[in-house]
Amino acid sequence: MILMNDFKAEPEELRVAELTAMERVLRSGWYVLGNELQTFEQAWARRCGVAHAAGVGNGMDAIEIGLRALNIGSGDEVITTPMTAFATVLAIIRAGAVPVLADIDPGTALLDPASVERCIGPKTRAALLVHLYGQVRAMESWTALCERHGIALIEDCAQAHLAQWDEKMAGSFGSFGAYSFYPTKNLGALGDGGALVCNDAELAQRAAVLRNYGQSVRYHHPTLGLNSRLDELQAALLLTRLEWLEGFTARRCQIARTYHAGIANSAVRLLSRPIQARSHVYHLFVVLSQERDRLAHHLKEKGVQTLVHYPVPVHGQPPCKELQRDPSGLRAAEQHAAQCLSIPCHPQMSDADVTKVIDSINAFK
Numbered sequence: 447m448i449l450m451n452d453f454k455a456e457p458e459e460l461r462v463a464e465l466t467a468m469e470r471v472l473r474s475g476w477y478v479l480g481n482e483l484q485t486f487e488q489a490w491a492r493r494c495g496v497a498h499a500a501g502v503g504n505g506m507d508a509i510e511i512g513l514r515a516l517n518i519g520s521g522d523e524v525i526t527t528p529m530t531a532f533a534t535v536l537a538i539i540r541a542g543a544v545p546v547l548a549d550i551d552p553g554t555a556l557l558d559p560a561s562v563e564r565c566i567g568p569k570t571r572a573a574l575l576v577h578l579y580g581q582v583r584a585m586e587s588w589t590a591l592c593e594r595h596g597i598a599l600i601e602d603c604a605q606a607h608l609a610q611w612d613e614k615m616a617g618s619f620g621s622f623g624a625y626s627f628y629p630t631k632n633l634g635a636l637g638d639g640g641a642l643v644c645n646d647a648e649l650a651q652r653a654a655v656l657r658n659y660g661q662s663v664r665y666h667h668p669t670l671g672l673n674s675r676l677d678e679l680q681a682a683l684l685l686t687r688l689e690w691l692e693g694f695t696a697r698r699c700q701i702a703r704t705y706h707a708g709i710a711n712s713a714v715r716l717l718s719r720p721i722q723a724r725s726h727v728y729h730l731f732v733v734l735s736q737e738r739d740r741l742a743h744h745l746k747e748k749g750v751q752t753l754v755h756y757p758v759p760v761h762g763q764p765p766c767k768e769l770q771r772d773p774s775g776l777r778a779a780e781q782h783a784a785q786c787l788s789i790p791c792h793p794q795m796s797d798a799d800v801t802k803v804i805d806s807i808n809a810f811k
């Protein structure tokens with residue numbers, strides 16, 4: 447079976463480096479908020495081309511903590527997409543703010559700016575872009591749109607490690623970028639992890655206080671925070687895995703180019719190709735078909751695993767049926783949810799695996 451992720455197939459050299467990192471932490475006798483975290487935060491901020499990074503417990507908390515650090519909460523509206531991991535919207539709700547759902551562009555499944563503009567009202571405080579599947583696009587127009595309306599731009603970068611637009615990294619355009627290091631993400635820990643990146647020193651400091659019970663100095667709590675810390679073991683593992691990220695990303699992009707060149711079946715459509723060299727880092731390679739479920743079944747029979755990101759748009763989830771949305775509806779998101787299928791695209795795939803996936807899709811009738 448060609449899997450969607452295959453951690454057991456990762457290079458032995460990486461395994462050995464990870465074991466060394468784990469032993470370093472084990473023998474250090476210090477497991478939470480220490481040197482490994484500080485070193486990783488500095489390395490990740492540098493890699494993202496920003497001044498600050500704050501490690502947190504997971505990607506969802508990175509969004510909640512960032513919103514709270516920006517003082518976005520009760521009564522404030524945050525516009526985002528219904529075609530995302532549920533965590534994006536849950537984080538807005540956890541921050542006490544009100545999510546408002548805008549529709550997507552069917553060519554990319556990214557937010558449609560015209561729909562976002564229809565959602566803007568007097569209570570709107572921010573637009574939360576999701577760099578879905580690893581795509582970053584048209585950031586100059588998003589920056590301009592948010593400036594024009596006096597709202598914050600926020601980036602959910604959970605799927606977009608090392609993605610760039612105009613040579614700037616994902617997470618460096620908005621007030622902050624939220625990263626997840628869940629194991630399946632392009633940079634993954636061996637458990638949960640996340641980080642918030644930003645250029646504002648005060649915002650980074652507020653995030654560092656919020657992630658640690660709202661504690662400023664030991665046992666003093668000027669605000670009510672969370673317990674959401676990136677522990678030393680995960681930080682050390684992330685530092686190690688960061689050295690492999692560029693190579694792994696290049697391999698993902700290479701596989702995607704091969705898919706774009708090789709997949710040819712009138713029953714299967716592909717999303718738009720990336721416009722710039724690194725504007726898509728292929729966390730997921732997604733195809734579209736009106737017969738999605740039959741295609742998934744066909745690929746399984748051929749030995750190719752698939753997943754659906756995402757089968758139910760956020761407004762189709764029971765607790766979110768009444769959420770505010772674009773008055774023109776969310777038709778493109780609903781259609782995408784019905785047709786999208788993610789096929790394997792990870793760095794451990796061999797050339798033979800890639801060919802097998804292409805041949806299997808092209809044989810679908």
Ligand SMILES: *Cc1c(COP(=O)(O)O)cnc(C)c1O
Nearest residue numbers: 504505506531533534604626628
């Ligand atoms: C994974 C993911 C999240 C949540 O990250 P966790 O670390 O699992 O909390 C948020 N948004 C998007 C787009 C994601 O893919």
